[in-house]
Amino acid sequence: MKARWSGIAAFAAVVFALAVGCQAAPATNVKPNGLFDDHMVLQRGVAVPVWGTADPGGTVTVSVAGKTASAVADAEGRWMVRLPALEAGGPHELSIAGAKRLTLKDVLVGDVWICSGQSNMEQGIGACADAKEEIAHADHPAIRLFLVPHKIAAEPQTTVDVSWKVCSPETVADGGWAGFSGAAYYFGRTLHRELGVPIGLIQTCWGGTVAEAWTSAEALQTMPDFRDAVAQFRQRVEDMRKGRDTFEKRMAEWWRKNDTGSTQGWAAPTFDASDWKTMTVPQNWEKVAGLAQFDGLVWFRCDADVPADWAGKDLVLELGPIDDRDTTFFNGVALGGKDNWMAPRRYTVPGKLVKAGTNVIAVRVLDTAGGGGIHGSPDQLKLSGPSGAAVSLAGRWRYKVSAPLAKIGNPPVRDVGTNPNVVTVLYNGMIAPLLPVAIKGAIWYQGESNAGRAMQYRRLLPTMIRDWRNRFGVGDFPFFIVQLANFRGVQTTPVQPGWAELREAQLLAAQADSKVGLAVITDIGDAGDIHPKNKQDVGKRLGLSALAVAYGKKIVYSGPEYRSMKVDGRKAVLRFDHVGGGLVAGGGGKLKGFAVAGEDRAFHWADATIQGDTVVVTSPEVAAPMAVRYNWANNPIGNLYNKEGLPAGPFRTDVPPTE
Numbered sequence: 001m002k003a004r005w006s007g008i009a010a011f012a013a014v015v016f017a018l019a020v021g022c023q024a025a026p027a028t029n030v031k032p033n034g035l036f037d038d039h040m041v042l043q044r045g046v047a048v049p050v051w052g053t054a055d056p057g058g059t060v061t062v063s064v065a066g067k068t069a070s071a072v073a074d075a076e077g078r079w080m081v082r083l084p085a086l087e088a089g090g091p092h093e094l095s096i097a098g099a100k101r102l103t104l105k106d107v108l109v110g111d112v113w114i115c116s117g118q119s120n121m122e123q124g125i126g127a128c129a130d131a132k133e134e135i136a137h138a139d140h141p142a143i144r145l146f147l148v149p150h151k152i153a154a155e156p157q158t159t160v161d162v163s164w165k166v167c168s169p170e171t172v173a174d175g176g177w178a179g180f181s182g183a184a185y186y187f188g189r190t191l192h193r194e195l196g197v198p199i200g201l202i203q204t205c206w207g208g209t210v211a212e213a214w215t216s217a218e219a220l221q222t223m224p225d226f227r228d229a230v231a232q233f234r235q236r237v238e239d240m241r242k243g244r245d246t247f248e249k250r251m252a253e254w255w256r257k258n259d260t261g262s263t264q265g266w267a268a269p270t271f272d273a274s275d276w277k278t279m280t281v282p283q284n285w286e287k288v289a290g291l292a293q294f295d296g297l298v299w300f301r302c303d304a305d306v307p308a309d310w311a312g313k314d315l316v317l318e319l320g321p322i323d324d325r326d327t328t329f330f331n332g333v334a335l336g337g338k339d340n341w342m343a344p345r346r347y348t349v350p351g352k353l354v355k356a357g358t359n360v361i362a363v364r365v366l367d368t369a370g371g372g373g374i375h376g377s378p379d380q381l382k383l384s385g386p387s388g389a390a391v392s393l394a395g396r397w398r399y400k401v402s403a404p405l406a407k408i409g410n411p412p413v414r415d416v417g418t419n420p421n422v423v424t425v426l427y428n429g430m431i432a433p434l435l436p437v438a439i440k441g442a443i444w445y446q447g448e449s450n451a452g453r454a455m456q457y458r459r460l461l462p463t464m465i466r467d468w469r470n471r472f473g474v475g476d477f478p479f480f481i482v483q484l485a486n487f488r489g490v491q492t493t494p495v496q497p498g499w500a501e502l503r504e505a506q507l508l509a510a511q512a513d514s515k516v517g518l519a520v521i522t523d524i525g526d527a528g529d530i531h532p533k534n535k536q537d538v539g540k541r542l543g544l545s546a547l548a549v550a551y552g553k554k555i556v557y558s559g560p561e562y563r564s565m566k567v568d569g570r571k572a573v574l575r576f577d578h579v580g581g582g583l584v585a586g587g588g589g590k591l592k593g594f595a596v597a598g599e600d601r602a603f604h605w606a607d608a609t610i611q612g613d614t615v616v617v618t619s620p621e622v623a624a625p626m627a628v629r630y631n632w633a634n635n636p637i638g639n640l641y642n643k644e645g646l647p648a649g650p651f652r653t654d655v656p657p658t659e
Contacts, residue, residue, distance in 0.1 A: 024072050027058025027079070027098035035437055036094070038105045039164040041144045041200025043112045043438035044088045046474055051080035054098055064094040064107060088197040106166075108142060110198025111191065112439045114468075115184035116214065116431075117446035119207030119342070120482070120531055120538075125185050126178030129533040135169050135179075142197075143167035143188050145180050148204035151429030154237040154416045156216075160433040164200075181205065183445055183482065186539020187546070194547055202439075204430045206420050208324075208341045210369060210449045211460050213426040219467035220423055225456055229410075229423045236416055250412040258408040261299040261364055266400070267329035269360040273301050276398035282320055282381060285373035285399075286488060293498055295452045297402035300363045300374065302393055304383050308356040315349040316384040319393070320376020322365055324421075325411075329362040331355070337364075339419060341371075344380060361393070364402075368410060368421075370449045371530065405452075421449070427467075435471050441478035441550055442468065443542050447502050448484060448530060454501035461509045465516065478550035480517040480542050481506050483649060485525030485532050491633035494595035494603040500632045503650050517545035520559055520649040523586070527635050541646070556580035559646035565628060565653045572596060572617040572625040574653070581643035583610045591615065593631045593638020597654075598622045603629060608640075615640065627654035 032052035042048050042064070050062045054073040061070040062081045069081035090108035095101055115121060125134055145165045151157065165171040167188075173179040181203045188199045212226060217233065220226040236247075255262045265271050285291040285298060306315075317330065323341035327334060331354075335347040353359075361383075365373060374381070378394035385391075416422050450457045465479050483506045484499050503522070510518040519541035526532040548557035560576040560583060567573075576583070585591045591608035596619045604621045606628070617628050631638040631650035640648040 024057055024059045025099075027054035027060045027073050028100075030054040030058075030060055030096060030098035030100070030102065032096050032102065032104075033158075034160045034162065035146075035434065036096070036104060037164050039107070039144055039166050040104065040146070041108045041110050041112050041164075041198050042083075042086060042094075043200075043440060043474075044109050044197070045085050046438050047085060048083040048438045049080055049436050049473075050083060050094075050096070051078070052096070053077045054079055058098055061097045062095065063097075065089070065092045065109065090198065108144065108198035108200075110142070110200065111195070112200040112202065112437065113184075113188065113191075114434070114439055114442040115181055115187070115201055115203045115205065116442060117205045117444050117482075118209045118449055119205075120448070120485075120535075121181055121183055121203075121205040121443075121445035122177060122207050123182055123531050123535065124175060124177050124179035125172050125182040125535075127531070127533070128178075128182035128535040130536075131178070134536075135173050138167060138169050138172040138185070140167040140189065140192060142199065143185075143192055144198065144200045145171055145185075146200065146202045147175055147180060148202065148430050148434070150206055150420070151433075152417055152420055152422075152425045153429035153432075154240065154425070156428045156432035158433060177207075182535035183538045183542070184443065186536050187443055187542045188539075190540050190543025191546060194543070194553075195551065202434065202437075204434070205445075206426060206430070208370075208449055209420050209426060209446070211446055211457065211464055212423045213421055214431060214446075215424060215460070215464040216427045216432075216467050216471070217424040219463050223459055223463060225459075226423060232412075233416065233423050240416070247412060254411050259297055259364065259402050261297070261400070261402045266299045266301070266402075267334075267362040267364070268332045273398050273400070276301065276400045278396045278398050281394065281397040282374045282376045282378060284323070284371040284375045284488075285367075286371055291372075291401075293452065294372065294401070294404065295367050295369060296404040296406070296408070298365050298367075298373070299400050299402055300365065301398045302361045304359045304361055304391055304393060306354060306356055306359050306383070306391070307385065310385045311354055311356040313351045313354060313386045315351075315354055315386075317345075317347045317349050317361065318380060318382050318384070319345040319363065319374055320380030321345070322363070322374050323367055323371050324369075325366040327364040329360075329364075331359055332362075344376065349383075366411065368405060369452045431468065431471075436473040438474055439472055439477060441480070441546065443480045443482070443546075445482040445538070447506060451484070451499050451502045454505050457502060457505040458508055461505065462512065465509070465513070476513075476515050478515045478517070478546065479513075480519065480545050480549070481510060482519045482538055482542065483507070483521060485521045486523070486527070486635040487525050487530055488527060488634040490527055490635045491593070491631075491637045494605050494632075495629050496633040499634045500636075500650050504652070507649060507651070515549060517542075517549045518558070518649065519545055520647050522631055522636055522638070522650060523647045525635070544646075556642065556644040556646065560640055560642055560648040562630070562648075562651040562653065567625050570618055570623055570625070572628050572653075574615045574617060574628060576613065576615070576648070578646075579613045579642055580646070583613060583615065584641050584643055585610065586639040586641040586647070589639075591638075591640055593636050593640070595629045595632065596622050596625050597627045597629075598624050599626055601627070601654075603627075627652065629653070
C-alpha cells in the first residue's frame with residue numbers, strides 16, 4: 001500500500017507542476033541554444049529537443065510545421081521542449097516565443113549527421129581532388145553545413161557560437177584548410193541524391209587528435225587504461241582553478257628522468273655526435289630503418305654554415321612542422337618548442353648566439369602516436385639572415401634515439417586549455433555543446449593518431465561510440481567508420497604490422513555492432529601523403545554503407561569481407577560475405593596481397609585464385625596452411641574486389657590476440 005500511495009503522490013506532484021507551468025507568464029530574455037538558427041536542419045522522425053535560456057519561471061513555446069511544445073525555464077534559467085516527430089520537408093519557420101517572439105527562417109526537416117575525427121575528416125573540399133570543379137558545382141540548397149570551431153575545454157560546454165549555412169560554392173570553400181570537410185560533403189551529397197531529403201552536416205573535428213580526447217571522462221573511467229589519465233586531468237583542472245600552474249616544473253622533471261639526451265648534453269655544440277646515424281630531413285622517421293613503428297624521444301643535429309656578415313645578428317630559424325613536440329636549440333641554448341604536429345616551427349635566434357662559420361642546431365622530438373619527426377617540405381627548413389637571404393637546412397641530419405615511449409610512458413598533461421590531445425577535452429569543447437541535438441547518425445574518420453595502440457583502440461572506439469549514443473539520446477544511432485587508407489612505403493614483405501592492426505580494430509568494432517559500418521579505402525590512399533586527396537570515394541563508400549545500414553536499402557555496400565577458411569591439403573579456401581556480383585581481381589591479372597603460413601607461423605607470399613565465390617590460396621613453401629593474411633601492411637598491394645568495384649578489407653584468419 002505504501003508503494004501505491006508513493007506513486008499517487010508522485011503523479012499529483014507532476015500534475016501540480018504542469019498546472020503551474022500552464023499558468024506561468026511568458027518568459028523574458030529568451031535565447032535559444034546556438035545550434036538553432038536560420039537555415040538549420042531538424043531531424044525527421046524522432047522527438048526533436050529545442051532548448052536555450054530565459055529568465056527563470058517563464059514559459060517558452062516552440063512551434064514549427066504545425067507542431068508545438070512548451071516548457072517553463074527552471075531556477076537556473078534553462079528550458080527545453082521536445083517537438084513531436086516531424087516529416088521531411090520545408091522550408092519552415094520555427095517560432096520560439098516568450099514575452100517576445102523569435103522566428104528562425106528557412107528551416108528544413110531531414111537527416112542530421114555528426115561528422116567527426118581528425119585531419120582526414122577536417123580536410124576541406126578545396127584541398128581535395130578536382131577542387132575547382134567540385135566547388136563550382138556545390139550548389140545544393142537542401143544540404144546545410146554547420147562547422148563547430150576548435151575548442152578545448154576542461155568541463156563540458158553547453159553552447160556553440162556558429163551559424164548554419166546553405167551549401168553553395170561560396171560556403172563549402174569557406175573556412176580553414178580549404179573549407180568544409182570534403183569527406184563529409186561527399187557523404188552528404190551521396191545521401192541527398194539517393195534519398196531526396198534535406199541533409200544537415202555538423203562538422204566537429206580536429207587534425208592530429210586522439211580518440212580519447214573525443215570521449216567523456218565518465219566513459220573513459222570504465223577503461224583501466226585511462227583511469228590514471230582521467231584522475232591526472234581532473235587534478236590538473238583543479239590546479240588551474242586554484243592557480244597552481246605546475247606543468248613546466250613537472251615537464252622539466254619528466255625530461256630529467258626520461259631523456260638521456262638532456263642529461264648527457266646532446267644539444268651542446270661541443271658534444272661529439274660523429275657516431276650518430278643519419279637520415280634525410282624532412283620526412284617521417286617511420287620511413288627510416290629501425291624506426292618503422294617507433295614512438296618516443298629522438299634527437300636531431302645539423303651543422304649550419306653562417307656567412308661572416310651574419311655573425312652577431314638576429315636570425316630566423318624555420319623547421320616546418322614537427323610531430324609531435326619539439327625543443328629546439330641553437331648552439332646549446334633553447335630557442336623554444338611547440339606541441340602541435342601540424343604547426344610549422346619558426347624561432348628567432350638572438351644575435352649573441354650567432355657566430356661565423358659552423359653553428360649547431362639540435363632538436364629534441366617527442367612523438368607519442370602515429371608519425372614522428374621533422375616532416376614538412378624541404379623549402380620549410382631554412383635559416384634566414386637579416387637581409388632575407390637563407391641557408392637551406394634540408395638534407396642529411398644526424399639522429400639518435402633517446403628513449404622509446406613504451407619504457408618511459410606519456411609525459412605530464414599540458415595545460416588543458418592548450419593541448420587537444422588530452423583525455424576528454426574535445427568531448428567537452430566540441431561534442432558536449434551539441435547535446436542533445438536530434439541526429440540520424442555519425443561518421444568518423446580517425447585512427448592515425450592511435451595507430452601505435454591498436455589493441456587499446458579495440459576497446460576505446462566502442463567505448464566512445466556507446467558514450468555518444470548514451471548522450472545524444474536518440475538510441476543506438478548508426479555510426480560509420482572510415483578505415484585507415486594506405487600510407488607510407490608500398491608493401492614489399494608478406495606481412496607488415498602497424499596500421500594493419502589499427503584497421504583490424506576498426507573492423508572488429510563494425511563486426512560487433514549491426515549499426516556500425518565500415519568504409520574500406522586501402523586502395524585510394526597516397527604513399528607519400530597522410531591526407532589523400534580522393535575524398536569523393538570516401539564519401540561515396542560511407543554513403544553506400546549508410547544507405548544499407550541506416551536506411552535499409554537492398555544494395556551492395558561493402559567489398560568482400562572474410563568469413564571463414566577451410567584447409568584442403570595444401571590449399572586454404574577462403575569464403576567471403578558481400579561478394580555482390582562476384583569476386584574479381586581489380587585491374588585484371590592475378591590476385592595480389594595474400595600471404596600464407598604453416599605451423600611455424602612464418603608467412604610467405606601466396607598464389608591466390610578466384611574460384612566461384614571463394615579464393616584459393618597456396619604456396620610451394622607451405623605444405624599445411626595454418627593462417628592466411630591479406631593486405632597486412634601500412635600500404636598494401638592487394639586487389640581483391642567485388643564486381644561492384646568495392647575493395648576487400650585487410651584481414652587475418654589466425655585468431656587476433658586480445659592484448
